[in-house]
Amino acid sequence: MRITIDDVTVTLAGRDVLSGIHLIAAEGEIAGLVGPNGSGKSTLLRTVYRHLKPQAGRVLLAGRDVRSMTTTETARHIAALPQERGSDFEFTVREVVAMGRSPYKRAFAGDDDLDRSAVAAALEQVGLDGYGRRGFAALSGGERQRVLLARAFAQQPDVLVLDEPTNHLDVQHQVELLALLRAQRRTTLISLHDLNAAASLCDRLHVLHEGAVVASGTPREVLTPELLAKVFGVRAAIVEHPLTGDPLIAFDHREPASSSAQAASPV
Numbered sequence: 475m476r477i478t479i480d481d482v483t484v485t486l487a488g489r490d491v492l493s494g495i496h497l498i499a500a501e502g503e504i505a506g507l508v509g510p511n512g513s514g515k516s517t518l519l520r521t522v523y524r525h526l527k528p529q530a531g532r533v534l535l536a537g538r539d540v541r542s543m544t545t546t547e548t549a550r551h552i553a554a555l556p557q558e559r560g561s562d563f564e565f566t567v568r569e570v571v572a573m574g575r576s577p578y579k580r581a582f583a584g585d586d587d588l589d590r591s592a593v594a595a596a597l598e599q600v601g602l603d604g605y606g607r608r609g610f611a612a613l614s615g616g617e618r619q620r621v622l623l624a625r626a627f628a629q630q631p632d633v634l635v636l637d638e639p640t641n642h643l644d645v646q647h648q649v650e651l652l653a654l655l656r657a658q659r660r661t662t663l664i665s666l667h668d669l670n671a672a673a674s675l676c677d678r679l680h681v682l683h684e685g686a687v688v689a690s691g692t693p694r695e696v697l698t699p700e701l702l703a704k705v706f707g708v709r710a711a712i713v714e715h716p717l718t719g720d721p722l723i724a725f726d727h728r729e730p731a732s733s734s735a736q737a738a739s740p741v
């Protein structure tokens with residue numbers, strides 16, 4: 475299902491944290507949100523999964539305003555992995571993942587075979603089969619992250635909204651998650667700090683800066699040395715990844731863009 479963010483403005487504590495955001499994630503497309511800390515990525519994702527109400531504009535799911543749907547209806551279509559991740563759930567892993575099935579159930583109904591197989595498949599997808607009886611609170615940060623991803627997968631949504639899903643994951647699990655998302659070909663809106671991961675995963679990237687979209691396009695179009703200097707304040711060269719051919723950002727970890735620019739400018 476296509477997601478359209480149509481001229482969305484979000485005001486928090488009297489300040490426009492997002493202003494006039496317009497972007498589209500087409501059916502089956504992986505759309506990435508990148509931008510510096512505080513640029514508004516989580517706020518935009520929260521607006522999409524209805525945690526926040528925009529002051530102006532609309533979020534449309536296949537052309538329908540999500541605010542005109544019931545919360546259950548939205549939850550059948552959109553699954554979110556938010557950034558605020560509880561660690562104090564007094565539940566087993568299985569119970570947490572089974573929460574993803576609640577949009578399909580009547581109140582207090584037990585799990586049926588479909589629920590059980592969706593939960594088992596989701597746990598397997600994130601490499602956690604065999605963890606079902608473990609306590610959620612006693613897991614490592616990366617394991618918890620994968621359980622919450624499994625909960626989103628068990629929801630079998632049309633659209634995935636993922637806020638920094640690779641946080642806490644070791645490199646193998648990061649690669650496995652990106653491969654899983656690529657293989658699913660589900661409409662996905664995802665924020666990522668790792669720009670190389672974003673370049674390899676996303677069909678299109680949208681760069682947020684101070685609450686506005688300042689660039690949109692394919693990773694190759696968007697991730698230029700000029701944009702990285704201007705928006706992220708870093709010096710970088712874009713090369714071709716020797717194994718995949720994806721754009722690969724080679725950062726200069728010794729010097730930020732501003733200090734090298736200052737050094738280069740005449741006194």
Ligand SMILES: Nc1ncnc2c1ncn2[C@@H]1O[C@H](COP(=O)(O)OP(=O)(O)OP(=O)(O)O)[C@@H](O)[C@H]1O
Pocket residue numbers: 486487491509510511512513514515516517518
């Ligand atoms: N509830 C709130 N009340 C007031 N300001 C808020 C609130 N939530 C977020 N903000 C502000 O909105 C701006 C955008 O925050 P947001 O969390 O969306 O950024 P982000 O791009 O996801 O950042 P990060 O990369 O650090 O996760 C920040 O300046 C933040 O301080």
